[in-house]
Amino acid sequence: MDVRAAQVAAAVADAHRREWALVLAATVRVVRDLDMAEECAQDAFTQAPTAWPGTGIPRNPGAWLTTVARRRAVDAVRREQLWRRAVPLLVEAEHAPGLDDVVAAREELPDDRLRLVFTCCHPGLNRDAQVALTLRLVCGLTTGEVARAFLVSEPTMAARLTRAKKKIAAARIPYRVPPPEERPERVAAVLDVVHLVLTTGHTAPAGADLVRADLVERALDLARMLRVLLPGDPDVAGLLALVLLTDSRRATRTGDGRLLLLEEQDRSRWDTTAIGEGIALVREALAHRPPGRYALQAAIAAVHAESPTWEDTDWQEIVGLYDALVQVWPSPVVALNRAVAVGLARGPRAGLAELDALRDEPTLATYPYAAAARADFLRRLGRVADARLAYEEALLLTTNAVERAFLERRLQGL
């Protein structure tokens, strides 16, 4: 491949990453059919590598791609008379232009990404479908890539996506940004989807690798996009901060194929640019009262990020933040993390007492970190036999290879 072709290929790949959602969302408006819009958008990205070497890489690749995709969409509409389809996707009347309007205004670039995001994360779709649709339609992942991200077969994921799109059409889920009174609830669903992509990538539920960098980067892309589209939303700021601060430690979380705890990580290799950006966002998000779930989680991550060493960690501050987090997000897992923080702030005996208080929590019974945390406090208290049992319990519940290796080393070290 010559230099020119390599540059074009890189530009197309970059545009796919940055502009896919914009191109698709603007095309959906024309065809009012998700599948057809995907085809047209895909077609535009396929044309770019042959067109750009001759014309030069456009100054605004997104505009070029959108124009090509929409022109293709207009042709398709004319050919197939999609307007007469039984169940077109519902574009709000004022934003559903007639065919002539589209042709006349095709150089205009509507930013319909929010509509696309809200449609993918509609509460009428189950969470798995929301995540799959978001990765497929907003991030532009292939069905195979989405399938691999969630460790299901490609036919299973294809069926899941088809079912979800069918529900959007049959139940008439609108292609619309929800009205202000519904906005907080609907934004929360979108943020939950992005957070799920982050956590799935940050600690892969199974497999050989601890971190699925591709998924973490998609979560970052999504959070950045939402920040642009909803600039005043403190929860969006909180989530972007959380993604940045969580991912700032990526390079140091494993070493020699093993899990490195926060206390073992080389803090000089943490990504200071991401930390700086994350901390500024945390400040902004915390200025809103009461602070939301993601702002508080990000604030906890920020305390770690700002601490020069493990020993300097302000555990009292972290316990305080967890106290607030339990209020806005009363989840057993948050309560567990709070118990661990108490143990680090006030000693293993206090931590163990907090863990004991959570003993009857059914969700934690099969949660490996609960057993691992108990094992750690017991080990620190010198209760070797009890610690051994707890580590063995944690091992039974852990499927990630890197985490298993860590627990086995702890067990052997008793």
Place this chain on the structure above:
Amino acid sequence: MAKYLILIYGDEQAYAAGGAAAVDESMRAHTAFSEKHGAALRGGEALRETSTATAIRTRPGDEPLVTDGPFVETKETLGGFYVVEAADLDAAIAIAKDVPAPDGGVEVRPIMEFE
């Protein structure tokens, strides 16, 4: 516009235990709902309790099996329904949120349209 069926599920035993007061309260609530959403309503009925239901189950290669009781035994049972006309699912959900369902909830199903 599209039509949606709103299925109303609830705890019929709790309702029965409530006696005349529960019936009055239910009537009042459904009347208020019907007044508020009259323009969208295309139909609706209350159902007798599931102890009055008869299920007829198809058996391949055999006669249908007729049994006493609802088709699916659940704690929350189908107690009534509305048919509404709405622009989209969000509009149907907005109506469905107003349907009285004090000890259960409702399910919204798009009604299939044939050309």
